[in-house]
Amino acid sequence: MLTVQRVSKTYDGRPLLQHISFTVGSGETVCLLGPSGSGKSTLLRIIGGLEAPEAGAVLWNGVDLTSIPPHARDFGLVFQDYALFPHLNVFENVAFGLRMRRNRWPASSASAFEAALRARVNQVLALVNLRGFETRKVTDLSGGEQQRVALARALAPSPRLLMFDEPLGALDRSLKEELLHELRTILHRTRIPAIYVTHDQEEAFAIADRVLILHEGHIVREGSPAEVWHDPRSPWVARFLGAGNVIEGTMNGRGQVETEFGLFPAQCRHHHAVGERVALLFRQENKRGYPLRLKMTVEDVLFRREGYELHLDKGWIVRHPEPAQPGQTISLIFYVECLGRV
Amino acid sequence: MSIPSERTAEVVERGRRSLYDHIVAQPPRAGHDGRRRQSVLFSLLALIPTLLFLVVFFFLPLGRILALGLEQEAFRLEHVRLLGRVVGFTVFQAALSTLLTFLLGLPAAALFARLEFRGKTLLRALTAVPFLLPTVVVAAGFNALLGPRGLISLLSPWPIVLTGTLTAILLAHVFYNTTIVIRIVGNALTHLDPRLEQAARTLGADSRRVWLHLILPVLRVPLLASGLLVFLFNFTSFGVILLLGGPRFSTLETEIYLQTMQFLNLPAAALLSLFQLLCTLAFSVLYTRLAARSLVPTMPKPSVARPPRHRGERLFVFIMVLLLSVFFLLPLLAIPVRSVLRLEADMGQRGQVRYGLTADYYRELFVNRRGSVFYVPPAEAVRNSLGYAGATVILSLILGLPAASVLIRPTRAARLIDSLLLLPLGASAVTLGLGYVITFSRPLWPGQEAFLTSPLILPLAHTVIALPFVIRTLEPALASIPERLRQAAAALGASPFRVWRTVDWPIVSRAILSSASFAFTVSLGEFGAASLLARPDFPTLPVAIARFLSQPGGLNYGQAMAMSTILMGVALVGIVLLERIRLAGIGEF
Numbered sequence A: 001m002l003t004v005q006r007v008s009k010t011y012d013g014r015p016l017l018q019h020i021s022f023t024v025g026s027g028e029t030v031c032l033l034g035p036s037g038s039g040k041s042t043l044l045r046i047i048g049g050l051e052a053p054e055a056g057a058v059l060w061n062g063v064d065l066t067s068i069p070p071h072a073r074d075f076g077l078v079f080q081d082y083a084l085f086p087h088l089n090v091f092e093n094v095a096f097g098l099r100m101r102r103n104r105w106p107a108s109s110a111s112a113f114e115a116a117l118r119a120r121v122n123q124v125l126a127l128v129n130l131r132g133f134e135t136r137k138v139t140d141l142s143g144g145e146q147q148r149v150a151l152a153r154a155l156a157p158s159p160r161l162l163m164f165d166e167p168l169g170a171l172d173r174s175l176k177e178e179l180l181h182e183l184r185t186i187l188h189r190t191r192i193p194a195i196y197v198t199h200d201q202e203e204a205f206a207i208a209d210r211v212l213i214l215h216e217g218h219i220v221r222e223g224s225p226a227e228v229w230h231d232p233r234s235p236w237v238a239r240f241l242g243a244g245n246v247i248e249g250t251m252n253g254r255g256q257v258e259t260e261f262g263l264f265p266a267q268c269r270h271h272h273a274v275g276e277r278v279a280l281l282f283r284q285e286n287k288r289g290y291p292l293r294l295k296m297t298v299e300d301v302l303f304r305r306e307g308y309e310l311h312l313d314k315g316w317i318v319r320h321p322e323p324a325q326p327g328q329t330i331s332l333i334f335y336v337e338c339l340g341r342v
Numbered sequence B: 001m002s003i004p005s006e007r008t009a010e011v012v013e014r015g016r017r018s019l020y021d022h023i024v025a026q027p028p029r030a031g032h033d034g035r036r037r038q039s040v041l042f043s044l045l046a047l048i049p050t051l052l053f054l055v056v057f058f059f060l061p062l063g064r065i066l067a068l069g070l071e072q073e074a075f076r077l078e079h080v081r082l083l084g085r086v087v088g089f090t091v092f093q094a095a096l097s098t099l100l101t102f103l104l105g106l107p108a109a110a111l112f113a114r115l116e117f118r119g120k121t122l123l124r125a126l127t128a129v130p131f132l133l134p135t136v137v138v139a140a141g142f143n144a145l146l147g148p149r150g151l152i153s154l155l156s157p158w159p160i161v162l163t164g165t166l167t168a169i170l171l172a173h174v175f176y177n178t179t180i181v182i183r184i185v186g187n188a189l190t191h192l193d194p195r196l197e198q199a200a201r202t203l204g205a206d207s208r209r210v211w212l213h214l215i216l217p218v219l220r221v222p223l224l225a226s227g228l229l230v231f232l233f234n235f236t237s238f239g240v241i242l243l244l245g246g247p248r249f250s251t252l253e254t255e256i257y258l259q260t261m262q263f264l265n266l267p268a269a270a271l272l273s274l275f276q277l278l279c280t281l282a283f284s285v286l287y288t289r290l291a292a293r294s295l296v297p298t299m300p301k302p303s304v305a306r307p308p309r310h311r312g313e314r315l316f317v318f319i320m321v322l323l324l325s326v327f328f329l330l331p332l333l334a335i336p337v338r339s340v341l342r343l344e345a346d347m348g349q350r351g352q353v354r355y356g357l358t359a360d361y362y363r364e365l366f367v368n369r370r371g372s373v374f375y376v377p378p379a380e381a382v383r384n385s386l387g388y389a390g391a392t393v394i395l396s397l398i399l400g401l402p403a404a405s406v407l408i409r410p411t412r413a414a415r416l417i418d419s420l421l422l423l424p425l426g427a428s429a430v431t432l433g434l435g436y437v438i439t440f441s442r443p444l445w446p447g448q449e450a451f452l453t454s455p456l457i458l459p460l461a462h463t464v465i466a467l468p469f470v471i472r473t474l475e476p477a478l479a480s481i482p483e484r485l486r487q488a489a490a491a492l493g494a495s496p497f498r499v500w501r502t503v504d505w506p507i508v509s510r511a512i513l514s515s516a517s518f519a520f521t522v523s524l525g526e527f528g529a530a531s532l533l534a535r536p537d538f539p540t541l542p543v544a545i546a547r548f549l550s551q552p553g554g555l556n557y558g559q560a561m562a563m564s565t566i567l568m569g570v571a572l573v574g575i576v577l578l579e580r581i582r583l584a585g586i587g588e589f
Helices: A040-048 A090-100 A110-127 A143-155 A173-190 A201-207 A225-230 A235-241 B004-021 B040-069 B077-114 B120-132 B135-146 B151-155 B166-191 B194-202 B207-218 B220-235 B239-248 B252-261 B266-292 B311-339 B360-364 B378-407 B412-426 B429-439 B457-479 B483-491 B496-525 B528-533 B541-550 B554-586
Strands: A002-011 A014-024 A029-033 A055-060 A075-078 A161-165 A194-198 A210-215 A218-223 A245-251 A256-259 A262-265 A277-283 A290-304 A307-312 A317-320 A329-341
Touching: A002 A040, A014 A040, A014 A055, A014 A218, A029 A040, A029 A201, A040 A075, A040 A161, A040 A194, A040 B194, A075 A143, A075 B194, A090 A110, A090 A143, A090 B207, A110 A143, A110 A173, A143 A173, A143 B194, A173 A201, A194 A201, A201 A225, A210 A225, A210 A235, A218 A225, A218 A235, A225 A235, A235 A245, A235 A277, A235 A329, A256 A277, A317 A329, B040 B266, B040 B378, B040 B412, B040 B429, B040 B457, B077 B120, B077 B166, B077 B220, B077 B252, B077 B266, B077 B311, B120 B166, B120 B311, B120 B554, B135 B151, B135 B166, B135 B239, B135 B311, B135 B496, B135 B541, B135 B554, B151 B311, B166 B220, B166 B239, B166 B311, B194 B207, B207 B220, B220 B266, B239 B252, B239 B541, B252 B266, B252 B429, B252 B528, B266 B412, B266 B429, B311 B554, B360 B554, B378 B412, B378 B457, B378 B496, B378 B541, B378 B554, B412 B457, B429 B457, B429 B528, B457 B496, B457 B528, B483 B496, B496 B554, B528 B541, B541 B554
Parallel strands: A029 A194, A029 A210, A075 A161, A161 A194
Antiparallel strands: A002 A014, A002 A055, A210 A218, A245 A256, A245 A277, A256 A262, A277 A329, A290 A307, A290 A329, A307 A317
C-alpha cells in the first residue's frame, strides 16, 4: 500500500503542495484530478522519486522511500508524450526494464534469461494488443500505438505501482476512449495499484476507483467519482466539475441566503454565521437538494449530443431535452444544494 | 547573457564544418518570387573572376600536386616507407588526442548541459577561446608553461619540461578541440528530452546505466560527428606538432613541410599531400553521411540545467570548474606573463641569474641584432602580417561579394558552384603551400622573377583559405534582405539608390565588416601556408614567433612571447569586434 504523508513542495517560492496525505490500496486506481498548475504532476514525480519533497514522506507498506532512488522504487511511470527510447525498437523498449532488473532473476544462464525475457515481453505486448509489433521502430508508430508501447514498457517488470502522467492528453477523443477502456481492463486484470494524473474529469471518472481533486496545494475533495459528482461540497469543486450553476449570496438571520435571484433556504451541512458569504448549487438532474421552480429567459440555444444547451439570463446554463426560442421565458425545476462557505 | 568569443566560435566552427554539412544544411535562401531576377549571363559574368581565381590559385596547384604525386618518382620505396611511418604516427596521435579530448569534453559537456553554477557562461566562453586563436599562440602558450624556459620549469619546485614530448602535443590538441565536444555533444544533451531519462530511471536504471544504455546510444550521432571532427582537426594539425613536438615527431602535415623546406624533396611531399587530401576527403564524406542522419529527440524547453543537488554533484562541479579554468587559463596567461618576466639565464649570459619584470623583450622587437639584410627587426613581422591581412581582406571581398550576391539565387548551377567555392576548406594550408611552391616556382612571364617570391603570393593563399568563410558569412546576410522591404520603400517613393541605401546597405555593410574581420583573423593567424611561402625577409607574425621559439637564448624566447602576446591581443580584439557586429545585427532583422 502506498502512503503519502504530509508532502509539501514549493515552486518558485510559492507553495505548490501543502501537507498532502492520501493512500493507495492494493488493486486500487486513484486519480489525481486538478487544473494545470495544481501540482499533480509534481506530486507524481515526488512519489516516483524523480523529485524530492521539502517535507513529508512517501511510504510503501510502511517503509519510508524518501532515500530510495527512483530506479530502486519499482514504480512504473507512463508519460503524456510516451518518452519511448528512440534508439530501440518496440521489443527492446519493452524489454528495457527487465534488462535493468537482470540481477533480480534467479541465477540462470544468459539464454534462459533471454527466453524468459522474450516470453514476458510477448505477454505484455499481447496485453496491450501490439502482438507483431516487436521489430517496429518506435518513431514509426502512431500516437496510440506509442502509448501502448509505453504502457507495455511500464508493465513488463511488474511494478508495485503504476503511475500515469496525463497519458492520453495527446490523443484524439475516440482513441482516448478506446485506450481508456483498455487501460481499465488491464488495471483490473493485473490488480496493480495505480495513480492516474489528469485534468480531464471524464477521463478521471472513467478510470478511477477514487478521485482526489487538487486545488492550490490541497486535496479539496476525495471520494468515488459518483460521490464527488453528486456532492462536490465546495463552490470551487462544483465549478471545476461543471456540476451546475453556482451562485453566491449572504446568510441572513433567518437561515436564508440572499442572492441576486432572491431569497433561498440555505439548508447547509454546517452552521454559517449571519453575513457570511455562501454558495448555492442549482442543478436539474441531481435530486439531493430541495426542488425549486424558476422562470427564466432563454438567450441562446445550442445543440448537444445529449439534447439542447440553453443559455439563460444571468449566465446560467442548463440541459434541456427540447429546443427553445431565444427570448422565450421558460419555467424549470432546479434542485438547490448548499456548497458551503465561498 | 552572451559572451562574445562563444558565439564567434560557433560561427568559425560552422564555417569549418560547412564544407562537410553544406549539402545537408544549405544556407537560408530567398524564394523564387519577388527576387530581382538577373540574367544567367550576368550571374556567370559576376562569377568569372572568382572562379578564375580559384582555378589558378587552388585547383591548378592541387592539380600539380596530384600530377607530381602520381609520378613514378613519388612512389619510390623509401617514400612509401616514409608515408607508412608518417601515416602511422598521424593516425596514432590523432586517435589518442581524440580519446583524451572526449575524456575531458564529455564530463564538461555534461557539466554545461545539465548543471547551473556561477560563472558558467564565462567558463564556457573560456573553453571556446583556444579554438579561435592562431596555432602558434597555443604552441607558445604551452611552451611558456611547460617548455624548458617555461614558468613551471623555472619557477616551480618540480622542473617539468613537456615540450618535445607526445604529452605536449596531446595536451595542446585537447586544449584546442574540447570546445567542439562541449558544443556538439553538450547541445544535443541540453535538448535531450529529460523524460527519456526519467523513464529509464523508473524502469530500474541507475545513473551509470542511464548513461550506458540510454544517453550514449541516443547521442551516438552527435558523439560520432564530434569525434570525427576532432579527429580531422588532429589529423591535419600542423603548428602544434611542429612547435611543441619538435623534430622527433612527424605527421603528414609536418612531413610535407620538412620534405619541401628542408630536403627539397617535392615528389615525396606531393605523395604525402595526395594521401592527406584523400584522407580529408574520406572523412568529409563520412561526416556528411553522419550529419544527414536524424539527430536527437528534443523537447521544446530550452534547457534542463539545474543547480547541483547533492554532494556528489557539487563535488563534480567543483572539480570540473577547477580543472577547466586551470587547463584553459594557464597556457593563455603564461604568454603575457612570460613576455614581461625576466627569468634565469636570459640574454644569453650564463651564470648571471636575473629575475624581475622587464620591458626588454618588447623593446628588442625593434632592434635588428644581427644586422643582416635577411634579418629584419621583429616589429616588421607585425607590419608584414597586418599588410598581408589587409590585402587578404581586400582580395577576398572583391572576389567574395559578387559571388555571394549571385549565389543566393537558388539555381542548380549556384549550388554546384557553391560546393566548388567551399572545397578549399578541405585542403590543408600546408598542402596549399606545397601546391604554390610546385606551381609558382617559375616566373609567370619570361624574364621576371618567380611568382613565388612576389609579396602577393601569401595574401593570395590566405584568400583561398578565407574565401569560403567570407562567402558563407555574406550569403545568408544578403539572402536575408526582405524583398518586401525594398518594395515598400519603392512604393513610398524611394529611388532605386535610396532603396539600396536604406534597405540593403545597413545589412550588407554589417556582413561585409563581419566577413572582413574573418578574413583578417584567418590571415593573421595562418601558419601552415605562411611557413612554406613567407619570404625570409618578409616573415609574418606567426612565422617569426615560430622562428624565435626554435632559436636558443632567453632573449629570443622572450621576444617570441612578446610577439605572441601581441598576436593574441589582436586576435582577441578581432573576436570581440566580430561579436559586436553580430550582436548589433540581431536587433535589426
